[in-house]
Amino acid sequence: MADTTARPRTGAAGDRTGLRNMQQLLQLRWIAVTGQLVTILVVHFGIGIGLPLGPMLAVLVALAAFNLGSQIWWRRRPRVSERALLIGLLVDVASLTAQLYLSGGITNPFVFLFVLQVALGTMLLRPSSSWIIAAATTACVLALGLLPTPVQIRMSASSGLANHYLQGLLICFLLVASLLVVFIGRIARILRDRDARLAQLRQRAAEEDHIVRMGLLASGAAHELGTPLSTLSVILGDWRHEPLIRDDVGLIREVLDMQAQVERCKSIVTRILLVAGETRGEAPEETTLAAFLDELADQWRTLHPASGFEYRRLFHGDRRIVADTGLQQMVWNVLDNALEVSPGSILFEADCRDGSLVIDVCDDGPGFAPAVLESLGAPYNSTKGRPGGGLGLFLSANVARSLGGRLSVTNRLPGGACVRMALPLASIAIEEMDDGR
Template identity: 50%
Template sequence: MSEPAILPTTPAEAPAEANAGRRNMALLIQLRWLAVGGQLATIGIVSGPMGIAISRAPLLAAIAVLIAINVASLALLRRGRAVTNAELTAVLLFDVAALGWQLHHSGGLANPFASLFLLQVVIGAILLTPASSWAIVVAALAAVGVLAVEPTPLILPPPYAADPMGLYLKGSLVCFLLIAVLLVAFVTRISRNLRDRDAALAASRQRAAEEDHIVRMGLLASGAAHELGTPLSTLSVLIGDWQGAPELARTKELQDDLADMDAAVRRCKTIVSGILMSAGEARGEAPQLTTMRAFLTALVEESRGGRTPGTVEFNDLFGADVAIVSDPALRQVIGNVMDNASEVSPDWIGVTATRDGAMAVIEISDRGPGFSAEMITRFGQPYSSTKGRPGGGLGLFLLVNVLRKFGGSASVANRDAGGAVVRIMLPLSAVVAEGEKA
């Protein structure tokens, strides 16, 4: 006689607690199927080759109840929601009751398989809360107490009647082996489920902390953008006045410098406007409809501005173009990566755009010093930088978190030819325009 159970795995996208609870319920379902098979085999052997008379009707009725519990548990899993501690406790209590019923009709405590209560107690201690675990212990003790009250005795045929203790010891050995194997096989899987749950919870907490950090940085950036708007406008007016001043108009070198200053101020104003738009403070701004090729080309052209011609190489291997909705945050984080690459490798950076199925793949390469082993290990964490500047190391952190919201990812590596490469994987379905096919 045996008991509780498993089934396949649960959806990976479910929350950590729900995922662990569903896997544990699946584990109980599988174990219960093994119990049903073992009980049927035991009934067949005992009443067949061994020739021991047993009441098969109540034993088979208990097996039918276990099958019904499994069917109900499978229906519970198919609902797709979390499996609660109360539901796990309920099915384990049914298992204790079913085992007690079977033992009552097959010798009671004289049946060596009475030790299977221990397996249910151990599983309850691992899967359930402390209060529920003690409820399983109390239920098992109550079942043992009931078994001591007028159980149906086993009538042993002559070959076994002469040495009932020998038969009991052999049955106890089989029961011990059964408990040992099931504990090793299934308790280790339960422990793995719990470890996976703890790891997923830790990852969720880390992600929540990172997102909170991003929110605080966004508020800071939005406030700074508001404050920078006025001085930038003042600078723009002053530069315009200087450019029109007669005494300065005759000096070409000064006019060139003023033009560069004006371009720099305009770029700063564009950056500030982008920050405010990303923060939701730009009024009347509709999402910009463009194409993936135009989006990437604009990023490259912006990176080329103010740099020596030929230092930014763009390899367009994307293939068939697709209409997308341009996202300011995505444009900003990719632009940051290109700026960082230009900073460490002013003579050359390479931007390669390819397509891998439904994913857009953007690789940004440079000929700089590359990433250290520590940087690669800490990739995506805030303030992880080789530049040594206070507050540095946020570019890749923001890249990872923005891509995560789109369902994408990023990775970094060092190039064999020297330098580094940042690889961006962006699902086209997350940015494709409505009505378009990715």
């Protein structure tokens, strides 16, 4: 006679947790309907206890109709309200009470199924709603004990296991224990998954807050460095025209080298301000994917002379995209890391497959330590042993995530590592074009 349906505890129930719980509960209600039908037939025709089949089957049909309607309703609704959960549980309690009243009332051993209802309500509902379920079940048990019922079952256990009441009691215990283990175990896993997702979201929020604070610090430092760099640039420009320096080949070469390094520092400061959103007159540019990648590789090769740098663009078609410095910096951070550990062998490979831009940067260095791989993308997650290490991959991973992609790392055999950045083309493309493959 068991009705085992409950509903998930959720206040913002448009999430996947509520839907998964609802699927479990609708399935359990169908199991309850089947169990009730089998129990009624066995008790009436097998054991020989006369039951009012008409009213009991009517309650069973009503419960099945309610569950079918609920299944259709929730299939089209993404939100589960607390009121709906409470109403559903009260319907379950009412149907169980009706079946128990028609089959012995308080003398029916399946009366202990009310405990299951209270346990499920306590786990899946808010405290205020679970107290309502507890009060409703208590009132129903009290009513079953006071009202006369059509059928009376002898509660004596003097004949041992041959007694029908004791047999029903054992079956009820096994049913409650099994449903608690199976159902609450499933719900507990669902809730653990939800908590894990919430923890991941909190971690992501903390990382994004960390990025904001880093951006503020970097932009402040960049502003402070702007003035002395401009001053150095002017002084070096004046020195180039001084007769003593202009006529000395060695000195003029050193001044030119210093000017180049100052200009590089100014370029770095400009990129920092651009990433922080504080540059003027610069915005994401419309270009093509092939041109963006080719220019990105050429610029990095110019600024970082590496003897073993190899660039491969595997796709032959092209498409228009919107590119900004964040996308460029994402790739440059990974290339800079590869240069530190493997200056003699760096492979930069780009391809388009399955609607995604896939960029691989591979090196022949020592690879990543297991501890770094376990916490990939966390700030300061590095084995380089210097302050600020690990921020490159952290920033690149967050740029990829902000574009709907992901960054992954694998170690190569016999040595080295590959960092893969996979971005959906829809996040950067202006329009889809045939890639010519």
